[in-house]
Amino acid sequence: MGIPTEPIGSIPRPPELLAALSDHAAGRISAGELAERQDVAVADTIGRLAELGCPVLVDGEQSKPSFATYPISGFAGLSPDGAVIPFADGHTRQLPHLTSGPFSYQTHADTYLKAAQRHTSLPVKQAVIAPSALSLLYPADGIPGYPRERFIADLVDAAEADIRGCLDAGAHVVQLDFTEGRLSLKLDPSGGVLDAFIGLNNQVLERFTAEERARIGVHTCPGGDQDSTHSLDIDYAGLLPKLFQLKAGNFYVQLASEPDPDRVLAIVATHLPPDARVFVGVTDPIDPVLETPEQVRDRVLAAARHIPPAQLGTCDDCGFSPFADDTSTSRDLAFAKISARLEGTALASAALGT
Template identity: 25%
Template sequence: MRATPPFRADHVGSLLRPPELLAARAAHAEGRLDPDGLRAVEDAAIRDVVAAQERIGLQSVTDGEFRRASWHMDFIYRLGGVVQTDQRIEVRMRSDRGETAFTAAGLAVAERVHLAEPIFAEDFRFLAAQASSALPKLTIPSPSMVHYRGGTAAIDRSVYPEIDGFWDDLSAAYRDELHALYDLGCRYLQLDDTSLAYLNDPAQRAAFAARGEDADAAHLRYIRQINAAIADRPADMAVTTHMCRGNYRSSWAAEGGYDFVAEALFSELAVDGFFCEFDDERSGGFAPLRFVPPGTMVVLGLVTTKNGRLEDPDVLKRRIDDAAKHVPLEQLCLSPQCGFSSTVEGNVLTADEQFAKLRLIVEVARDVWG
């Protein structure tokens, strides 16, 4: 087993919100519960879910993203210079039950991007105080998501006449955030990124190009900017990235393997590990992993969070063997393909089914890696 992250049995981060937390959120939204009351309910729920993760045997724990409504916008709107707009952005989603849509507020870059104050600082402090046997992991959206959500059209060109200035400031803000989190004790940071997976889908690239973006080279820009953000991270701080094709109420937005971005992504993005979803044919095969350099870890997202059906452990082991034909077994780990609740609504499965999947991951990892 590994002593440093990512771990042989790991997980992406978000977890199903318990009923009492959902009720508290609703009461807060209706003005029946004040912010202190809501935070007290959140605190209790996080204590319970951290203890549950440690009982299962996970070596990393998160707060389940219990204080967030969504995995990315709660962070992005707190970046200096980024503002929420009245524009409504609709993302078409698909699932085994048919088509749906996720609608969110828009964003604009109205001032120079900067870190006004460390984001999620108090949230991480509380998480770290609850962890006893496991390493606390914080998840935040990658720099790519600030651009991919609104595109260049969302950037005020009177603020950034040259777009390179926006990218420089964005990476600098993320560098400041990373170092602030390190000073708080964070040693495991995960950058969540859908753009690097979406761009493998020809339909997504066509839609991106229709917005006036360079769909063929966007992933190269995103890789450069993430690298600029993490380049001087402390040696004892692990940074990974998680890439998925959308996760909202058990639905997804994109399809296709990692082939389009694979060579540049796996050989150039200087993270310590890649969390890659591989739960079904929608994510393609393992061949793109041949570009992963020695020493970089790949966390195979073989266990789906889209439904509660428990995977066969023997099938998981065979799939790990298949992946090991492209990247050495000692560079592999196991996880769910995504979070269980990327938004507050959560995926279509029960809490018992969620924890059964996490236990399965721990058990299979022990069998495979010992």
């Protein structure tokens, strides 16, 4: 068996789907018509990944409004003026904030998983949002009659159900997107917010058995969006030792865009649990330059100098289009980068004799 390789999640939407999203927002097509176009895009995404030889598929998040907000789309007790996330190029993303309780998911991720499974018999991975990200919905000044403690209890229950539903539906792996981990150190350099995030996520993860956690992973990156990031300037050394305290069997770590990958790999090697696997990023989704298979191979071999091959995998640094309106990377370039990851990982596997 060679070194395993997996995508992270999102793939840029095809022009036809982007047009359908605009038409639906303007009231020109129905929700049913939009769903049909989303399903076509899911089928195309899965088909193209299978043609490339991907051993594990994703639906490309073609039907999600974003990787972060899918559970709360349509929730009545929200106001749009929540936490603002600034990116290095000056653009921002804004979360809503909760105005009333009780909190609940409106959509669970197994909905997307089951829709994808209709188009393939190959293993399908499902990304879910980490509960730590959704904890940012609760306002600092509280909600009358709905204390934060009750919100957290509701959130933990909902996040567990989101993961468990995907495991029960046969997901190859369930991946928690934890992009806010590195961002938390920008918001609070003391690490207190990060500690709270780790503790909250572990409240959920500890509800699963060791066998179940072997099929659960956590993804970290500096938040790629519109060819920019929100926290690439934050030292990984503050995040990684705490990241590996999470009770998960797999970790997906952005690495290709790091200025000093060997330093990061040394930190990973020191803190990676002995029963966990780390998938290192070998392609950079926001870099317009296409990696060659040989570049990917060399990145894998560099990682193998620090991490035992039995604990090593490869991935893309991040999703290619985490928000539906992000068109900064073309769909064809995304698939080309994925192809380079597959070919380069195979070359490295051969060189390592795995």
